Amino acid sequence: xxxxxxxxxxxxxxxxxxxxxxxxxxxxxxxxxxxxxxxxxxxxxxxxxxxxxxxxxxxxxxxxxxxxxxxxxxxxxxxxxxxxxxxxxxxxxxxxxxxxxxxxxxxxxxxxxxxxxxxxxxxxxxxxxxxxxxxxxxxxxxxxxxxxxxxxxxxxxxxxxxxxxxxxxxxxxxxxxxxxxxxxxxxxxxxxxxxxxxxxxxxxxxxxxxxxxxxxxxxxxxxxxxxxxxxxxxxxxxxxxxxxxxxxxxxxxxxxxxxxxxxxxxxxxxxxxxxxxxxxxxxxxxxxxxxxxxxxxxxxxxxxxxxxxxxxxxxxxxxxxxxxxxxxxxxxxxxxxxxxxxxxxxxxxxxxxxxxxxxxxxxxxxxxxxxxxxxxxxxxxxxxxxxxxxxxxxxxxxxxxxxxxxxxxxxxxxxxxxxxxxxxxxxxxxxxxxxxxxxxxxxxxxxxxxxxxxxxxxxxxxxxxxxxxxxxxxxxxxxxxxxxxxxxxxxxxxxxxxxxxxxxxxxxxxxxxxxxxxxxxxxxxxxxxxxxxxxxxxxxxxxxxxxxxxxxxxxxxxxxxxxxxxxxxxxxxxxxxxxxxxxxxxxxxxxxxxxxxxxxxxx
Amino acid sequence: xxxxxxxxxxxxxxxxxxxxxxxxxxxxxxxxxxxxxxxxxxxxxxxxxxxxxxxxxxxxxxxxxxxxxxxxxxxxxxxxxxxxxxxxxxxxxxxxxxxxxxxxxxxxxxxxxxxxxxxxxxxxxxxxxxxxxxxxxxxxxxxxxxxxxxxxxxxxxxxxxxxxxxxx
Ligand SMILES: Cc1ncc(C[n+]2csc(CCOP(=O)(O)OP(=O)(O)O)c2C)c(N)n1
Ligand SMILES: [Mg+2]
Numbered sequence: 198x199x200x201x202x203x204x205x206x207x208x209x210x211x212x213x214x215x216x217x218x219x220x221x222x223x224x225x226x227x228x229x230x231x232x233x234x235x236x237x238x239x240x241x242x243x244x245x246x247x248x249x250x251x252x253x254x255x256x257x258x259x260x261x262x263x264x265x266x267x268x269x270x271x272x273x274x275x276x277x278x279x280x281x282x283x284x285x286x287x288x289x290x291x292x293x294x295x296x297x298x299x300x301x302x303x304x305x306x307x308x309x310x311x312x313x314x315x316x317x318x319x320x321x322x323x324x325x326x327x328x329x330x331x332x333x334x335x336x337x338x339x340x341x342x343x344x345x346x347x348x349x350x351x352x353x354x355x356x357x358x359x360x361x362x363x364x365x366x367x368x369x370x371x372x373x374x375x376x377x378x379x380x381x382x383x384x385x386x387x388x389x390x391x392x393x394x395x396x397x398x399x400x401x402x403x404x405x406x407x408x409x410x411x412x413x414x415x416x417x418x419x420x421x422x423x424x425x426x427x428x429x430x431x432x433x434x435x436x437x438x439x440x441x442x443x444x445x446x447x448x449x450x451x452x453x454x455x456x457x458x459x460x461x462x463x464x465x466x467x468x469x470x471x472x473x474x475x476x477x478x479x480x481x482x483x484x485x486x487x488x489x490x491x492x493x494x495x496x497x498x499x500x501x502x503x504x505x506x507x508x509x510x511x512x513x514x515x516x517x518x519x520x521x522x523x524x525x526x527x528x529x530x531x532x533x534x535x536x537x538x539x540x541x542x543x544x545x546x547x548x549x550x551x552x553x554x555x556x557x558x559x560x561x562x563x564x565x566x567x568x569x570x571x572x573x574x575x576x577x578x579x580x581x582x583x584x585x586x587x588x589x590x591x592x593x594x595x596x597x598x599x600x601x602x603x604x605x606x607x608x609x610x611x612x613x614x615x616x617x618x619x620x621x622x623x624x625x626x627x628x629x630x631x632x633x634x635x636x637x638x639x640x641x642x643x644x645x646x647x648x649x650x651x652x653x654x655x656x657x658x659x660x661x662x663x664x665x666x667x668x669x670x671x672x673x674x675x676x677x678x679x680x681x682x683x684x685x686x687x688x689x690x691x692x693x694x695x696x697x698x699x700x701x702x703x704x705x706x707x708x709x710x711x712x713x714x715x716x717x718x719x720x721x722x723x724x725x726x727x728x729x730x731x732x733x734x735x736x737x738x739x740x741x742x743x744x745x746x747x748x749x750x751x752x753x754x755x756x757x758x759x760x761x762x763x764x765x766x767x768x769x770x771x772x773x774x775x776x777x778x779x780x781x782x783x784x785x786x787x788x789x790x791x792x793x794x795x796x797x798x799x800x
Numbered sequence: 801x802x803x804x805x806x807x808x809x810x811x812x813x814x815x816x817x818x819x820x821x822x823x824x825x826x827x828x829x830x831x832x833x834x835x836x837x838x839x840x841x842x843x844x845x846x847x848x849x850x851x852x853x854x855x856x857x858x859x860x861x862x863x864x865x866x867x868x869x870x871x872x873x874x875x876x877x878x879x880x881x882x883x884x885x886x887x888x889x890x891x892x893x894x895x896x897x898x899x900x901x902x903x904x905x906x907x908x909x910x911x912x913x914x915x916x917x918x919x920x921x922x923x924x925x926x927x928x929x930x931x932x933x934x935x936x937x938x939x940x941x942x943x944x945x946x947x948x949x950x951x952x953x954x955x956x957x958x959x960x961x962x963x964x965x966x967x968x
């Protein structure tokens with residue numbers, strides 16, 4: 198049973214009259230509750246049934262950002278939540294407004310992002326009558342939300358909002374939707390903020406079981422070839438320091454999932470880079486060769502495991518996750534530990550004895566050196582990987598068949614990394630650009646990479662970056678997007694312009710749905726049906742939106758334009774005309790074993 | 801293998817939908833599902849019979865726990881469980897076959913709850929197997945209609961583990 202007792206959170210700095218005991222409308226009660234949850238920004242788009250809310254919103258110290266499509270609101274709230282750890286809030290009206298949120302909610306659901314989505318609904322007497330703009334949004338979003346509510350009486354509103362935030366942000370986070378009929382927003386009652394809420398069926402486990410932690414430590418101490426697999430759970434629970442302590446103490450190499458990026462510093466001597474379909478050779482070989490795999494806050498997605506029958510086939514598996522349903526779902530587990538990653542790692546660190554794995558790490562160092570795709574950070578140090586793009590570069594992925602004067606997408610990411618000195622937050626879209634953003638920027642700071650993992654939502658990048666920038670105004674925020682995905686939510690350029698949100702957008706414009714073209718080249722007989730893109734002049738489009746736009750067609754201008762973008766006090770779009778047919782390597786063919794990678798197709 | 805899972809749920813609107821949707825979405829096959837009130841107001845009890853390997857049922861249980869309105873889930877497939885189902889079977893009956901049917905009904909401790917000129921309705925309670933076998937036996941007379949409630953289940957108390965003579 199969960200009983201949260203009171204009021205740790207207060208409104209943001211502003212001292213306001215206490216409205217408890219006063220007669221308020223549902224819309225006012227909603228705002229009072231949002232303030233008490235610490236909400237400072239709401240991404241939304243109005244419509245008839247939510248107008249009572251928009252009527253009172255200006256009376257509260259919360260910023261409303263008007264997006265241009267509700268999907269943008271959900272992604273922006275998602276980006277905001279990922280970098281602040283707070284729930285992101287978005288608003289849409291009933292019917293089409295609500296259905297436009299669906300992709301964004303699914304995206305947040307699969308990546309365990311805390312969102313509270315507020316949707317308008319027709320007034321209660323009209324529900325079930327197929328009224329104008331009535332849609333069963335709680336029914337539609339049932340499988341893509343952690344929980345959802347239809348508030349039927351204004352008396353239930355405050356309690357519901359409090360429950361929604363609690364459910365969204367605790368345990369394994371996720372999106373929660375509250376459907377708000379128009380009369381619930383306009384009816385008045387005496388406002389009482391619930392002292393506590395009761396959720397008897399909801400009780401996330403935070404502390405790991407002591408016996409299982411001891412057992413895991415024992416496996417740690419016995420292992421000769423251990424590997425840690427770190428996922429988004431490390432970032433969610435803020436356990437980057439604990440993970441580093443554990444890895445260093447036990448001298449264990451660490452590989453990360455796509456969403457585990459920035460959970461462990463990329464330039465650390467024990468970092469293997471990402472694993473899985475577009476993982477590094479070192480990471481994939483290490484997992485295959487390991488005798489112990491310790492999976493932390495990750496869920497063995499098929500993009501990570503490849504063929505499960507050969508995945509970590511020689512290893513015993515310790516799985517730490519806050520969601521018991523993830524344990525044993527895809528991969529057989531020897532020691533399960535259910536709990537919050539930070540808590541569990543602290544306890545585990547106390548049990549693990551210091552050890553060296555010199556032979557194993559030397560072996561791994563060889564994989565790092567010999568194979569393509571793995572930047573040789575250890576030898577060259579942070580931000581000194583210029584070698585990578587020279588004609589004599591040892592990495593086939595960067596040199597094969599490519600003229601030295603052409604712009605490689607990898608090179609663009611690398612230059613963004615250098616100019617920002619690795620201190621920006623990078624938000625990727627989906628496709629090749631996503632893999633390049635993940636692989637060629639050096640993520641040493643916690644929570645500095647944001648990407649759509651589980652759903653792989655094209656169009657996520659730019660609106661999410663908008664939310665990221667609002668959540669972390671102190672950071673430079675770069676959206677790295679493809680020419681395909683950029684068009685899917687490009688309307689949010691208007692939001693960036695209107696609200697002066699200084700996100701820098703790098704379009705890796707390869708003239709193709711690049712990842713599609715890559716799969717067609719490798720697995721579908723080079724029939725490039727539906728892959729070629731003819732795009733508008735993105736710099737001119739940006740300018741038309743009132744945003745600084747640049748086009749970069751030669752390699753010499755890459756770094757200088759990035760620098761220029763950083764100097765401009767506002768949003769910027771740079772359209773990089775990159776080599777059209779580069780591929781992301783290494784690649785594990787879908788359904789293959791992760792150590793059987795295509796490293797280069799010899800073009 | 802068949803498993804019987806009992807879920808105690810908060811009596812919220814949509815809770816049946818949440819549970820049913822979960823089974824559909826994860827490809828778990830429901831054999832039967834019953835919902836009814838319990839001794840506690842606001843709490844309903846669902847008895848779900850699923851066909852699947854142990855690992856699948858383990859996933860079912862874990863996924864059910866994730867539904868916020870679900871309070872408690874137990875896999876009660878062990879033989880310390882009382883399981884019951886009720887069936888109504890409308891059988892064709894002529895003057896000549898009626899007594900034979902009544903004899904079978906007697907043996908199964910079932911009841912005849914309606915008699916018409918050319919048919920009668922049998923009410924039978926018991927385990928799935930018992931209902932299955934009674935249905936088999938009366939089939940040759942012609943089953944015109946049949947309805948089953950689906951299984952409900954309850955664990956025996958620890959000290960009452962011996963079966964009573966009432967049982968089949
Ligand atoms: C909404 C959506 N539709 C389709 C896809 C399938 N898809 C994955 S990557 C990709 C190509 C992306 O092209 P682009 O945005 O130009 O990026 P690139 O791969 O060229 O870097 C497509 C179509 C998707 N992930 N999301
Ligand atoms: Mg492209």
